[in-house]
Amino acid sequence: MAATYDVIIIGAGPGGYVAAIRAAQLGLKTAIVEREHLAGICSNWGCIPTKALLRSAEVMHLASHAKDYGLTIEGTVKPDLKGIVERSRGIAARMNGGVGMLMKKNKVDVIWGEAKLTKAASGDKPGEITVSKTSKKPMEPQVPAPKNTLGEGTYAAKHIIVATGARPRTLPGIEPDGKLIWTYFEAMVPAAMPKSLLVMGSGAIGIEFASFYRTMGVDVTVVELMPQIMPVEDAEISKFAQKRFEKQGLKFVLEAKVTKVEKGKDTVTAHIEKKDGSVEKLTADRLISAVGVQCNTENLGLEDVGVKLERGAIAIDGYGRTNVAGIYAIGDVAGPPMLAHKAEHEGVICVEKIAGHDVHPLDRALVPGCTYCTPQVASVGLTEAKAKEAGHDIRVGRFPFVANGKAVALGEDQGLVKTIFDKKTGQLLGAHMVGAEVTELIQGFVVAMNLETTEEELMHTIFPHPTLSEMMKESVLDAYGKALNI
Ligand code: FAD
8 A cells, every 4th residue: 555645746856845845834744756866956966066166266266356455365376176076065965965854854754766657646546656766876975865764665645746857958969978078967076177168058057157167267168059148138238247258258159059069089179150151160178068958757657647748848837737637847847947946936836725725826927037157147027128029118227336335345346237117107027137246136126026016116215325235226216317326
């Protein structure tokens, strides 16, 4: 007889583990299945270890510019790659262990292994999954599975949530080999620093690695298919960021694609086809393939129980419900934006709906996006182009970092805060920022948009001085011709 739960979640990434905690808080008997690492890609190979690497890059940058701050450092500041990677891996392991503790604290059963849906719920009968031995190797450093972890077998639940995440997307003929062609996995743990690097794709993952390696002194070229880097961002912000990156020595080839890669003994030569059809050959030590991610929908038994996919992702409604009663999907496997905070929020919405709460469906338009390169980029809502496309008559406000006292005091006077309003209603449609700490600032605008704030309310809000946040208000004032410090 299969052990029976109210909720079983497949995948313990930020979507899955947060859903498990909330389900347990709501009094639902909950289990979570994981095949590789608690805390998922985010804490083990994504959000957190990249931020640890980028922090090392930031400290190195600051240390090598100590003179600008009136400080003398004897000798030159050099990266200790082993130390940088060990720090990043240690932080990943700490996050992973933390999720183990949270599962225990919330009395969520952890089942270790590879899960597959075998039966959908029908009438009073719960759905079922089987859990088999995982083929995944344990990651380094190893984090022991929490005590009392359950193993292979059949488990039943009234509600089964698929939260299996995503993996790197690969292009035919340019498949990562882990040696010369890297995905984010290898890029996160380099054994030696390459002298030169080619990054294919300028989305958040590509740009963050490009920024890290460039700060470490590597000769980096980024190839992007679209006419702008970070294609989902506002064109003006993207252009601003590109100029800053170029000042640091990053090189970009836009409106171009890598069509072929020749592997040498310790180098790769990429054939880069440009818009005009010409082909440039570029040789580098390593190539990072950062052309997006692909949902983990395979070998889950989705077809057997009739769950529908849409553009490679599990099709869901605003509450994570699939077309099959009792089966839900959240996070990366349920489609873009592929971000941890979207996965977490979806997880909470999904289990609260299961528990019968009156919840708002996910509003994808209000999911902020952040890229933690130097300078950072952050945004929420519509870009200027998208706002126009949607038929809005708009007002645009801008405020440069160079006119903000705190930014100047920090030695971070290059950046821009841009806000977009509907001219008629004063509704804040979008906010876009580039510069130091903007990934921390954006939340102010996310709250504002969530509360459907207008320009009036923002203008009557007091922002503390001296802070970078003052630029948010100034940008709003500028949209209405009332900026004070420019
Ligand atoms: P995942 O985190 O992918 O977790 C899914 C889990 O399911 C995994 O642990 C997997 O082992 C498990 N699993 C899969 N199949 C099975 C199965 N059959 N049985 C049992 N277990 C299974 N997002 C941000 O918001 N901010 C960032 O700064 C950021 N930086 C990133 C940097 C990099 C390099 C990468 C790669 C991603 C980054 N992301 C970032 C994206 C973020 O990591 C994902 O959006 C997030 O992890 C998605 O969470 P999830 O729970 O949907 O899936």
